[in-house]
Amino acid sequence: MNINVVRPRDLGDSERARWRELQKADPSLDNPFLSVEFAVAMDRLRDYVRVAVIQDGGRIVGFFPYERHNFGIGKPLGGFLTTCHGLIAEQGLHVDAKALLRACKLTVFDFDHMVAGQPTFAPYEADVRPAPVMDFTAGFDAWVEQVKANSPKNLKTVRYKERKLGREHGGLRFEWASADPEVLRTLLAWKSDQYRRTGRVDRFAQPWIVELIDLMHAERSPDFSGILTMLYAGDVPVAGHFGLRTATTLVGWFPAYDTEYARYSPGIVHHLQMAEAAAGDGLHMVDMGKGGKEYKDWLKSGVLYVAEGRISRPSAAATVHWMGRVPFNKVRTIVMDRPSLYKAADRVLKGFGRVRTSMQQQQESPNSVVKEPTGAR
Template sequence: MKVTVIRPGELGEPELARWRELQIASPSLDNPFLSVEFTLALGRLRPYVRVAVIEDQGKVVGYLPFERHAFGIGKPLGSWLTTCHGLIAAPDLDVPARHLLRACGLSVFDFDHMVAGQRTWSPHESAVRPVPLMDLTAGYDAYIEYVRANSPKNYKTIRYKERKLAREHGVVHLEYGATDPAAMRLLTGWKSDQYRRTGRVDRFAQPWIVELLEEMHAADSPAFAGVLTMLYAGDTPVAGHFGLRTHNTLVGWFPAYDPEFARYSPGIMHHLHMAEQAASHGLGQVDMGKGGREYKGWLKNGTIHVSEGRVARPSATAAVHWMGRTPVNKARSIVVDRPSLYRLADRVLKGFGRVRTSLHPAVEKEPSGAR
């Protein structure tokens, strides 16, 4: 096999068409973060993005979008910003991972949201995690009946809160595919506030991420689009979400809500309305992303799997990287696998966020609004 490494912008029309052909032929690749449109967008914004083009007997058989950082450190495309990585190829393609790393000029490659079971990466998987889905293939009515039957108390509670929200603030309704840039700024402002409250890094403080969302918000084709949804009570926006979709799958990315309405659980309410609209627009599933949020457990009616792991070629860089990363990864796995530890870690981060906000109450009130 021949492997050629290029920048995304160097892909020609035949290569773009082949990428889309390979993706749509494999259900496991039905994720917008694996779409060539997402790779092209990141390639325009980040100088370290590359694509490995894999050929066999003169025919392109696969693509690997990745990031090549200093000292041969490789990361999946989008790294911590995205929720799915993978080799865009037929399921039976078997390219040894170390051979691929050598061709890409990489010493080490860490992954934590890889499509599980791909032949290239499966020998190097250290853990496989479930990703909860809202499966809408039988229609929204069938989905909601499943939720009602399997989580009757939770479902009854959220519908009670919705009626209460409607009585007190106006009819609850969802705008699907909102195009107003002001709605996007409102959503990212909520999300920035959430990051600070919970002690996490504000992703929207980085201008390139804001620019990426703007570009994705404008994308709209049958096979790939950005989807902004906003939940209203009367004329008041209370929750929203921005994600990406393929022809069949909407992937959760940036959900947020106005904390003044937190007592109504608007985020969960929004998910139910979003699923209804997704089904009405012909989508078959909503991917909620792996993670320990309890609400995902009762909203889901299906799962897929992603894997974590590490590939390294013998080198001083790989050894130093292992010493720096492996203890952190092991600690994270221990926390994720134990709900009580996850909740404790979440409380600690929120406490840190409250302290940081109290010390700097006027700093960057809404950084995402500064375009």
């Protein structure tokens, strides 16, 4: 095999066509984060994006997109922003993983959302976890019946709130694939507020991420698109989502809602309407990604599997990286596996978010007075 590393932007038309061909040939690769369009967009914004082009006998058999950071530290393309990564290759292709790292000039490669079972990475999988999906292959009505079987009470409650929201605020309207940039700005503002309110880092405080979302929103092709959805009560937007799609799969990415309407559970109402619109547009699946949100267990009608693991070549950089990363990964896995711990961690983060928001409001108030702590010097 021959492995050649290039920037995604340098791939020719025939190479991009081959990437799409390989992706379509393997159902496990049907995820927009594995699409060549996403790799090219990331490359426009980040200098550390690369792709290894794998050839066998002069024929391209695979592509491996990744990020190369200082000291040869490798990360999946998109890192914390994405919910799927892997080798886009002929089914069953096995590449020596350490030889791949050597060709990519990497000393270590951590992964946490790898397509499970890929022959190249399977020996290095430390944990395999389910990612819930809404599966519409048997039809939308069959999916609704599964949701009802998962929890009849939840479905009844949400449908009641849906009717109540429409009745009290001028009727409901759902928009699929909105092209309006102002609608996108509204959604991102809600999401930023959610990040701060719940003690998370606001991803949209980084301008390049906002630019990436704008690039993705502008993508329109049969194989890859950004999909912006919005639920309106009357003429007022109340909940929305921005995600990416292939021809048949939509990936959940940035859902958010206006907290003024929280009593109506607008986020879940939106997801039910989004599912119907997605199925109506020919999608087979909505991938909600692994995670500890209870609504995912209720809405799911199937699962995919993603893996966590690590590959390294002997080096001082790999050792230092292991010392800093492995303990955190173990703690995260323990928390995600135990609902009681997940809820406790979520409460702590939300408490931190409330304190931080209160402090920001005091600092921004023209009449606020900052008191010196007792005993301070």
